[in-house]
Amino acid sequence: MNGIVWLLGLVYLVLFLRIRYRGKNISWWHLLSFGFGIALLCVGTAPSMMQWGHQDIRGHMVQHLLIAMYAPIFLVLGMPLKVTLLSVSPAVARWMMVILKSGAVRFLSHPFTALLLNIGGMYILYCTPLYQLSLERSLIHHAVHLHFFLAGYLFVWSLIGLEAIPRRPNIYVRLTAIFLSIALHAYLCKIMYIQLLPATGYADRLSGAVTCKSWYMDPLMDAGYDTASAKQEAAVMMYYGGDIAELIILVILFILWFYRKQPTVRRLTLFPN
Amino acid sequence: MESATNISKAVRWSARAGAMVGIGTMAAVDEIVFHQILAWHHFYDGATEAIGLLADGFLHAFELILLVAGFFIMLDLRRKNCFLPKIAWASACLGAGGFQLFDGLINHKVLRLHQIRYVSNVLPYDIAWNMAGLLLLGVGILLYRRYTKEIYSAR
Numbered sequence: 001m002n003g004i005v006w007l008l009g010l011v012y013l014v015l016f017l018r019i020r021y022r023g024k025n026i027s028w029w030h031l032l033s034f035g036f037g038i039a040l041l042c043v044g045t046a047p048s049m050m051q052w053g054h055q056d057i058r059g060h061m062v063q064h065l066l067i068a069m070y071a072p073i074f075l076v077l078g079m080p081l082k083v084t085l086l087s088v089s090p091a092v093a094r095w096m097m098v099i100l101k102s103g104a105v106r107f108l109s110h111p112f113t114a115l116l117l118n119i120g121g122m123y124i125l126y127c128t129p130l131y132q133l134s135l136e137r138s139l140i141h142h143a144v145h146l147h148f149f150l151a152g153y154l155f156v157w158s159l160i161g162l163e164a165i166p167r168r169p170n171i172y173v174r175l176t177a178i179f180l181s182i183a184l185h186a187y188l189c190k191i192m193y194i195q196l197l198p199a200t201g202y203a204d205r206l207s208g209a210v211t212c213k214s215w216y217m218d219p220l221m222d223a224g225y226d227t228a229s230a231k232q233e234a235a236v237m238m239y240y241g242g243d244i245a246e247l248i249i250l251v252i253l254f255i256l257w258f259y260r261k262q263p264t265v266r267r268l269t270l271f272p273n
Numbered sequence: 274m275e276s277a278t279n280i281s282k283a284v285r286w287s288a289r290a291g292a293m294v295g296i297g298t299m300a301a302v303d304e305i306v307f308h309q310i311l312a313w314h315h316f317y318d319g320a321t322e323a324i325g326l327l328a329d330g331f332l333h334a335f336e337l338i339l340l341v342a343g344f345f346i347m348l349d350l351r352r353k354n355c356f357l358p359k360i361a362w363a364s365a366c367l368g369a370g371g372f373q374l375f376d377g378l379i380n381h382k383v384l385r386l387h388q389i390r391y392v393s394n395v396l397p398y399d400i401a402w403n404m405a406g407l408l409l410l411g412v413g414i415l416l417y418r419r420y421t422k423e424i425y426s427a428r
Binding site: 175178179180181182183184185186187190191194243246247250251254255257258261 | 322323326327329330331333334335337338341342345348349352
């Protein structure tokens, strides 16, 4: 898995340098950002990290934050789509544009689709026995990580709107998507903290009516103290780490809005001093 | 030559940006201090604990977006040279006090979404909460009136 990430970074580097060499105007900042994203992804998929994530829920959460939330932000800022379009031949680029303009891509890249894939995937992973399954079967394990990365990338890409694609939803739609994402992410973390999710080895407790008291106390009684505190620590990491990532996305979104929005008439010194 | 419409536009947008930051700040204080650190109430306590936490999540997202958006609108105004910091400060007080008072009167008492704290006598809490809101709102109104007068009389 780590090898694929290295390869991805290398391909980007070669394409980027070729574009620069041909004299196209593309900022070095994109390369820097993409490199940083690749570095984060490398740390997230390193073999020792994989092992930690397999044994310990906290390790899994660090991996989750790196792969699904932080790495995509910096990879998207590297504008890999633009780099690809600039380096392939015009005929291929034209075909790529046809695909990008198609209804399927438009549907898939809509912020709400991405939100559903990203946050919905998280809810399914942590609130159902899927997490336990992913620890047992390596195929599911890899599929979960791949989904984390792809859904996270798609979400960031569709939200911040750096790369020009035809008919991108306006800023209000994207702000609504990020609003829902922040709220649902924070909610999932708190539920995980209280309910000691993801469930490992005991029945899922979200189903059925429970009174408040047993809702708080039963999971603590069921799980051993060590695993319980590890799960709570993981939920706290997810809460704060995820929130900071969402804040970064929000700020980038507004920075792009700020630079895109050219004031039509610069009102000169309306108010001196 | 600057026209009266431009000035009123600048006042209006500076006030809006300030109010966004004020509301966001007050919502953040409410959410972080009273919901999370003291854990006195959630945004909606009428249903289960889970719904209360979900409502908190929405309040948190609301406040975060308002804060970031408010500051970026200020930046945009400054770029256009029509940002009025004094008006923004005044309306930040207005927004914070208004949100506090709205929360205290409408959310707590009329809609009864939640109370400040679940104790036998909530009245002292209500009085302190709404007085704080009223004070901020009063300061905001006074400052806003004084600053708008200053700006319009200077023209």
